[in-house]
Amino acid sequence: MKKDSPVPTLHRWLEQLNNEELSGILRNRPDTVLPLPPNLGSLAARLQLRVSIVRVLLQLNSLELVVLEAAANIGAELHPVTAPDIIKYLNTALKEQPHPDETQIKHALTRLKSFAIMYGTEELMIAQETMPALPNNWQLLPESRGSHLNFAAAQEAVDKLSAQHRKILGTLVAAGGFGLTKDAALGADPTRPIPQLIVAGLLARVDEQTVKLPAIVRRVLEGRPEIPAQLLPVPANAAPGNDDAGVAAGLEVVRLSRLLIDALSQSPATTLKGGGLGVRTISRLSKELEVSETEVARVISLGVATGLLRRGVPDPLPADDEGGDYIAPTPLADEFLEADLSEQLGMLMRGWWNQNIAPWMVGQADEKDKPIHLLSAASVRDIIADNRHKVIAGLARVEREQLRADLSFNYPIAAHRLQPELVAELISEAQWIGAYAGGVTAGARALLAGEDPAKAIKAPKTVDYFIVQGDFTIMVPGPLTPEMQKTMDTIASLESPGLASVYRLSEKSIRHALDMGLSTAEILEFLKSHAAMELPQSVAYLLSDIARKHGTLRGGPALSYLRSEDPALLHQAVEAGKEVGLHQIAPTVAIAQAPLLQVITQLRQAGFQPVAEDTTGASLNIAPAAARVPAANQPAPKAPLDETRIQAAVKAIRREDAATTGVASEQPTLAVLQAAVRGQRTVTLGFVDKQGVAVHRVVKPLTVTAGQVDAIDEASGAVHRFMLHRISEVIVD
Template structure:
């Protein structure tokens, strides 16, 4: 049966069909096809067919494989034959929908009486479509009744797929009377094909006979079910907002810890196991969450490799900007960095094929397709009704495996589980459902997502509750200034919906070191607390204030002064005085060659309470602000998929393809070629181009580029002269210049 060619079928379609095709397969649009013949050739390439199959569901792929079983890539196949092969379980409606999906991607063309597929689809889809071997038409009506049970068992094993098997019996060719093993008997009967000395193949016709009334097995026409529950959207968003605040707290702690003590970069790159465990312990999280946090802060540019002689992971200057931003902006930065992360943090802790441990930030975690696959999982959740939660990640993985079985690779199921766990940690998901902010992040970007999260965050509170045991309870998110003041005078003991702080002598002294006075702290607790201030807290502050600052230090290297000579005598009598190289230069003054910060730290370790002072006698804050390296702008990651042009661009592409068809048809305008070794050729081409520029008409030019590659362009000439054609290249949408001597022919394009 002869059928129409793909190029002829494309020419017969409406422009809307071609626009839909280019939308479904955007790789076909780059570069712009010169005409329909070029488009058809590009459609049939193996790489393009393989990409087009990535988004096909399991049933549609089964239909495509069934077409290949019928050799639709060689000769057109009628739809009734296809329906018989699929079996009685496949109804007409889903089959019609599958054929429409294949036609929309040009993986199938022609009328129902003559269905054809691209020849490259056999290599791109499966080496053995439907698990069946090559066709041997002479075996279509073979009788299997004379076979013994051992021979039938071999045939059934190969019929279940794959249709090839490895056996030493394939090396020996014997007559049926001499055959001893089942393989030898089947080879002698011609029911197996000998591929080489160790491989046999089951012919397609024999496999279909063995399979019986279900030639393609049990076909799953619809996607598997998935259990879901419904929650109030407000509950999902509020829970996600709480998780976002917890995320920010952990990242702030990580930046603070690495500012003071940056971990080393391994020789092979990445972060060592010991440092990983330490940060997990400091943040009080498991190592998997700690690994995710580390990956995200580096991806967001908040931490970077110092790239020195002894490289370390050091916070960047961007971290300071991030720390001063609002909570919703800080969250959106982290969430977008995770969404675009071309790596799989879930692999941390596993081992590679050489049994080497995979560390955070190591190159082995790189996966260029990770952002695409991550969005694939999130968009499946975003496709559910708002507030719909997925209770089982395995069921979601099964659904996605049915929707796109060729995506995700061997880690597909783990990818779904990792994405759900990581999305929850990043507050993109909450309780198995996508948050409203996460939904906006996917569709609109980080700026609008930040605004959406701000609506879900609890309003900051302006008070706290001081307890008799010197703990302070913040019943929600504190106002930024109040939170900073409280964090200076108290240590976080536990975090969550309510944060518990503890006030101690060390934390109060920290506030004094930062320049706060006793009256400042009394005022902070008096104004901020909704409960009475316990007397023990007042005594603690006053007692620490009496001790603090009695010793005054300055740079000499450094000096210590005190109005009480007895106290200085006590300092000099302490063993720490020798280590600090202290020397008395006056009854009330000691000096040291060491930096002031070291002297003060040494004295505090010895039980004293010194304070630093400036030239004006005021208390100085000598707390180390943390190391920083210059921030690096995040590199624009090239998309792992070909971007889809806009509707206007697609319509223009189709118009150009149609113009190319018209230009190459017999009804096209005047064509002028440049013959070799003839003087009138170039002048005739020049004249045609000049007329086109004058009349505002487009031309189809064939040219050879600087690399000797032939190309075709649709050009609207603007200036022709000086050995150059300058015009608007309709194929690329920009003004370009072409040397006239590289143009081999030109033809007017009829409008």
């Protein structure tokens, strides 16, 4: 624009605001406050930075965005418009569908002004960089000219196109949606491809030389799904979630997290070069935890997000350490194991709320067509947590069937990019951890409110008894105490999770308990002391039968020895233990040149069931000390921009602005040209040619990219390219 342009500026409008109105803008735009802007001119510049405006646009609903789009369509980027102008335009453009009334439109304008992306009192303008900050080809209003096809009709028409016609449309997609052609004229040969596409509604005529690809046709060509514009809010109808069902699901995740911590404490998981976990590691943990690999991936991701697990070098190192990093528990895991159930579930839900790891992507192909590994960089998506917050917030407002429409209204830009598959995965995870159970549960509602979920979760009281049945099942009427739960997980396998769970005793589970150092007498005592009724004889028989087969080999820490009352069995064990240097020195005694743990491990891998013993013959648990990696350093929390700081900022800006002289810069050339492209307006360009001569030319700008402007000369119809730095003024005709 000319230097003495009368067009209102954001700076001038800010000067007219009272302190309360200015405080509201700072409250809505906290990223523009720190560091403190020295004056209103500096604040105005920050408010018009594209990166800041993008943050604002992501917060706007579709009603506010469609009002902004309408204002731009009638020229609010270039000159002032009024609220009645916008209302009239919207009523005309949306007459074929439900649309906002006058009150709703005025409320949207007030909110846009509260973010300072529109400004003015009676006469309104759009702040610079606002419209360019929207996604490419963003459009909520129906096409103003040309195509009026709906999505299904556009899809059908595109499917019937010949290769030649499809190639033309593909070229326009790559070119940004606009094209120059002599066939755009009204008198063009109707047998030519361009007029045929215009008649079919797949192209729109802009003028005699320009065609435009309608937004809905472009979406079909790009293979993206239809997202109908939801311009009015969806009535809230969500019912509260079933908190009991949510807690039951969450406590199963707590149980799996405890088992995972125990497993990784004894055997930390080695990582690949990229920091991810390999397929074999996931498979091993799946067998140890007795759950699917999908669930293992989820619980590992959750452990990392919560800080219970971390990549690093554990202490102590595994016996077979070959260098490199491991995934192992942190000291926070010990605090987790000692916490009560509500706090444990609360810790996990806080970690899940901000988790950016996508376990469902494991095994999919990355950009290089290689499989994605869990915890690798390819399995991390920074936007996942924000999408999770939006999905849960939507489910807190509406039923699941209306979720897509609700997201399209409240978060239209995010919903535009949000794939249905991702929404399904996020809801599935929410059900898994108990944040969603027929509705959003109390813990998740606390997270939405910025509160501690542990205080909202009503975990049932623990029980210290169970019912042992003759078919070897154990019915547990509620959550067990941590000590009892650890023992139960050792001696039995879970068959039915929930607040009331069912476990099963088996030969495999009891052998596992004996391998972990429990004796038959200790298992029997645990069952008897906590059984609500008399212990069935079949259970005692099972324990004694397994005990006769287990532990017939006895080992001691003499670096080390192995003994057995069965000479034949000892001989077989010596043959299987040559790798650890087992050597038979008597019919019932052998020694090894390896630590006892290594001997025991080797023999168990060979199919034997040896146990360790102390000098008195009592069974020992010789598992190594739990491995731990140091916890990550937590970043210092940023001080919130509270009301006191906002008021102090307003006073400081006012004080500095009063002492500052000079005039704020007017609308820059780039912003005006971009607006002229979107509005398809003719402008007079003042520029300096290669010979240094000042020249004026009437043109219609087509594109503004990479520091240059392509425009049609209105007189000759030729396309010219102008370097942005040579343009001295832009006059909108």
